[in-house]
Amino acid sequence: MDIAKSEPTPGIIQPNLPQHRDLYYGGAWHPASGDRRSEVTSPSTGLSLGQVAHADAADVNAAVAAARAGFKVWRDVHPNERAKILRQIAQIVRDNALELAAIDAVDCGNPVKVMLGDADTAAAQLDFFAGLVTEMKGASIPMGRGAINFSIREPIGVVAKILPFNHPFMFVAGKSAAALAAGNAVIVKPPEQAPLSALRLAELVEGLLPAGVFNVLPGGREAGAAIASHPQIAMVSLIGSVPTGRAVMQAASATVKPLLLELGGKNALIAFADADPMEVARAMAAGMNFTWCGQSCGSTSRAFVHSSIYEQVLALIPDVCGNFRPGNPLDMATTMGALASRQQYERVLDFIASAKSEGARLICGGEVPADAQLADGCFVPPTVFADVDPQMRIAREEIFGPVLSVMPWSEEAAMIETVNAVDYGLTCSIWTNDLDAAHRTAVAVEAGYVWVNEVSKHFLGAPFGGVKQSGLGREECLGELLAYTQEKNIHIRIRPQASTAKTPERHQS
Numbered sequence: 001m002d003i004a005k006s007e008p009t010p011g012i013i014q015p016n017l018p019q020h021r022d023l024y025y026g027g028a029w030h031p032a033s034g035d036r037r038s039e040v041t042s043p044s045t046g047l048s049l050g051q052v053a054h055a056d057a058a059d060v061n062a063a064v065a066a067a068r069a070g071f072k073v074w075r076d077v078h079p080n081e082r083a084k085i086l087r088q089i090a091q092i093v094r095d096n097a098l099e100l101a102a103i104d105a106v107d108c109g110n111p112v113k114v115m116l117g118d119a120d121t122a123a124a125q126l127d128f129f130a131g132l133v134t135e136m137k138g139a140s141i142p143m144g145r146g147a148i149n150f151s152i153r154e155p156i157g158v159v160a161k162i163l164p165f166n167h168p169f170m171f172v173a174g175k176s177a178a179a180l181a182a183g184n185a186v187i188v189k190p191p192e193q194a195p196l197s198a199l200r201l202a203e204l205v206e207g208l209l210p211a212g213v214f215n216v217l218p219g220g221r222e223a224g225a226a227i228a229s230h231p232q233i234a235m236v237s238l239i240g241s242v243p244t245g246r247a248v249m250q251a252a253s254a255t256v257k258p259l260l261l262e263l264g265g266k267n268a269l270i271a272f273a274d275a276d277p278m279e280v281a282r283a284m285a286a287g288m289n290f291t292w293c294g295q296s297c298g299s300t301s302r303a304f305v306h307s308s309i310y311e312q313v314l315a316l317i318p319d320v321c322g323n324f325r326p327g328n329p330l331d332m333a334t335t336m337g338a339l340a341s342r343q344q345y346e347r348v349l350d351f352i353a354s355a356k357s358e359g360a361r362l363i364c365g366g367e368v369p370a371d372a373q374l375a376d377g378c379f380v381p382p383t384v385f386a387d388v389d390p391q392m393r394i395a396r397e398e399i400f401g402p403v404l405s406v407m408p409w410s411e412e413a414a415m416i417e418t419v420n421a422v423d424y425g426l427t428c429s430i431w432t433n434d435l436d437a438a439h440r441t442a443v444a445v446e447a448g449y450v451w452v453n454e455v456s457k458h459f460l461g462a463p464f465g466g467v468k469q470s471g472l473g474r475e476e477c478l479g480e481l482l483a484y485t486q487e488k489n490i491h492i493r494i495r496p497q498a499s500t501a502k503t504p505e506r507h508q509s
């Protein structure tokens, strides 16, 4: 059954899927070489969403040639004109937010209501980077009166964005903004699990940018690998897992490409003895981003709760987590969606089984929903395990699913050591009323983004990114724009005025 042809149901948003299913580059649609296609299915129903072209290395070559041509035009467009076009795209995103949100909901399983928020965030990012175009500044370096020395920042060339499945549209539009604002051409490789909103964006902005400036190449690992090693792609920005980050680094090393890597996390939430148990329980649920099944790099999936409030907090967890109930992602009332793919679903269930067999105490969830209407989808309810040992698999590995590990602590130094014992270092959330404890802990944890008495939220303008194996570089700030530029230094010798005393040579005719 094709979901696009199903009957409308009252109260449920009907997705309007993109017409074009080919590769978009050079301002036109192209079939993949050999007409390769892959099937896209909805993770909430298992139903087909149709086929999409599947790029390989030959398609990457063709797209890069088109993007090179686009870059040569776009880099010379006046920065304020570039900003104007980005703001137009932001408006198009706002005008079509519900449609884009519904495409993501049916394609990646996240509830339509939160995907509306994603469209809004993407539009805000486009506006934000449009506002920064004249901040792409160099510097003037004093060299005495005999010279002028200054640096300018230039766009870097063709930039590739390789993206994951958890926020498909927000990443395609929002994360292209900085690279485009800086004057680069962009090739987006959307996630193979959820490529449809990227294609719809290409349809919506067609004709707005010069041909070749914004390109979308649906495909999988093969296309990603071809992108990472391509000699004419100047820079790669990946949002994905740590193993993919390593593979991209290796492939990019052949051409010494700069990289921006936003990778995985196994982030900690730390609750001190003086924190309010209800506030902590709510933060534990909010930090897990259960609405999109915990599929967030920033999810605080390890909660370290002081032993003096541990049982009190755990007693509140089933109720707090009960606010998130798996349901049809296209229903505006749904509070928790489906995992993005069958593969991801099986992976999460495997982690749950490992926690049970390793002896963790199940507080809530842990079984797939009995609701017959959800039987064909990849639904897993909020699942919380207590008394988790730091050596258990669920405490060490990134699950990227709705599974929270809770651990008691009583000795601060030992707790910090356990928090820092993983190779990841993306976010950390600290809950306390004690200013000293908050500062001490914020400094001690190995993480790139720390909240105190807050969790999960991002703040446009504040640098987001990881330390250790969680990534390289910072996004959502001026630094992101500058990452897509390269600095050129120019030294001008000022020659002294030519002497007028010298007698001109006489030419004989």
Ligand SMILES: NC(=O)c1ccc[n+]([C@@H]2O[C@H](COP(=O)([O-])OP(=O)(O)OC[C@H]3O[C@@H](n4cnc5c(N)ncnc54)[C@H](O)[C@@H]3O)[C@@H](O)[C@H]2O)c1
Pocket: 162, 163, 164, 165, 166, 189, 190, 191, 192, 219, 220, 221, 223, 224, 225, 228, 239, 240, 241, 242, 243, 244, 245, 247, 248, 261, 262, 263, 264, 265, 296, 297, 298, 398, 400, 426, 466, 470, 471
């Ligand atoms: N730090 C962040 O901002 C952030 C945000 C969202 C997701 N993530 C991370 O993304 C991961 C989940 O997403 P996923 O499962 O789609 O990740 P993934 O690493 O499997 O895939 C990400 C993208 O990389 C591509 N890819 C896979 N192998 C490749 C290779 N060898 N060379 C080039 N490209 C390749 C995929 O096709 C996909 O487009 C989690 O680890 C999560 O933490 C990080």
